[in-house]
Amino acid sequence: MKYIDLSHPISNEMSTYPSDPDISIVREKEIHLDRTLLHRFTMGTHTGTHLDAPAHIISGGKTLDDFPLSSFTGKTVKVDLNSIRELDKVDEKVDGIIFDSSWYRRFKEPEIYFGSDRPEIPIYLVKKAIEMGVKYFGCDLPSIDVSGSEDKPIHNALLGANIIVYESLTNLNQLPMLTPFEFYGFPLPFVGLDGSPVRAIGVIQ
Numbered sequence: 001m002k003y004i005d006l007s008h009p010i011s012n013e014m015s016t017y018p019s020d021p022d023i024s025i026v027r028e029k030e031i032h033l034d035r036t037l038l039h040r041f042t043m044g045t046h047t048g049t050h051l052d053a054p055a056h057i058i059s060g061g062k063t064l065d066d067f068p069l070s071s072f073t074g075k076t077v078k079v080d081l082n083s084i085r086e087l088d089k090v091d092e093k094v095d096g097i098i099f100d101s102s103w104y105r106r107f108k109e110p111e112i113y114f115g116s117d118r119p120e121i122p123i124y125l126v127k128k129a130i131e132m133g134v135k136y137f138g139c140d141l142p143s144i145d146v147s148g149s150e151d152k153p154i155h156n157a158l159l160g161a162n163i164i165v166y167e168s169l170t171n172l173n174q175l176p177m178l179t180p181f182e183f184y185g186f187p188l189p190f191v192g193l194d195g196s197p198v199r200a201i202g203v204i205q
Contacts, residue, residue: 001056001203001204003193003203004174004201004203005171005201006172006175006183006200006202007049007170007198007201008045008048008049008104008107008170010023010043011023011025012024012025013015013189014045014048015113016044017044017046017114018114019049021042021043021199023042023047024042024043025039025040026039026041031088032078034091042179045194045195045197046107046189047164047197048168049168049169049170049195049200050167050168051072051164051167051187052155052159052164052194052195053066053195054159055147056159057078057155057159058093058156061159062090062091062162063194064194065186065193066189068099069186071136072160072184072185072187072198073180073186074095074136075095075179075180075182076096076097076098076138076183076202077090077094077096077097077099077178077179078098078099078172078175078176078181079097079177080101080102081101082098082127083177084124085124086176086178087117087132089129090178090180093179094132094134095133095136095183096136097128097129097134097136098141098172098175098183099121099125099137099138099199100172100173100175101118101121101139101141102140102173103118103119103140103141104170107170114145114147116146118142119141119148120146120199123195126157129158130157130158134163135163135167137166138165138166138167138185139166140168140170140172141167142167143155144167149164164186164198166198166200175202176204181202181203181204182204183205184200184203185198185199185201186198186199
């Protein structure tokens with residue numbers, strides 16, 4: 001059994017979406033003074049590798065705590081531009097789809113990673129995910145919609161169907177193509193919130 005870390009490391013040096021708050025991790029206690037080491041951190045709910053709940057885009061939409069824990073894990077299949085038309089060949093029912101655009105490789109180049117030239121998610125794949133009735137859809141992009149999109153059609157399509165969205169996944173090259181694996185992407189147990197950073201992992205038997 002192999003565990004694949006699909007989350008970007010979090011630190012003060014980590015870049016965030018241009019319109020989102022910066023990360024701040026501050027040491028509050030020292031062992032030699034307070035007998036314990038303790039830090040305070042602040043970050044946006046959509047910082048780094050994270051998930052979107054419907055409330056992120058849809059007024060009155062479901063928040064994190066409206067979903068059971070089973071919504072954040074399950075049998076998952078990875079696709080890329082060359083394989084999305086082969087989803088019908090997967091002979092197992094899957095709970096989620098992850099789209100690998102290889103864009104995660106640009107994560108440490110924020111001007112490029114968050115820029116307007118990033119790859120687009122094919123509408124066919126979005127419609128297929130809804131048709132398949134998956135619980136979640138993930139990608140390695142900072143947003144499932146194109147840069148600067150006001151209507152956010154992909155967010156609205158997926159979140160409108162109560163399909164949880166994972167963004168800024170990484171290390172997708174280590175996942176098999178079109179071969180189901182186990183995915184885990186649990187949020188922090190926030191109440192009434194629109195999203196959460198996650199520690200996402202893939203498990204390959």
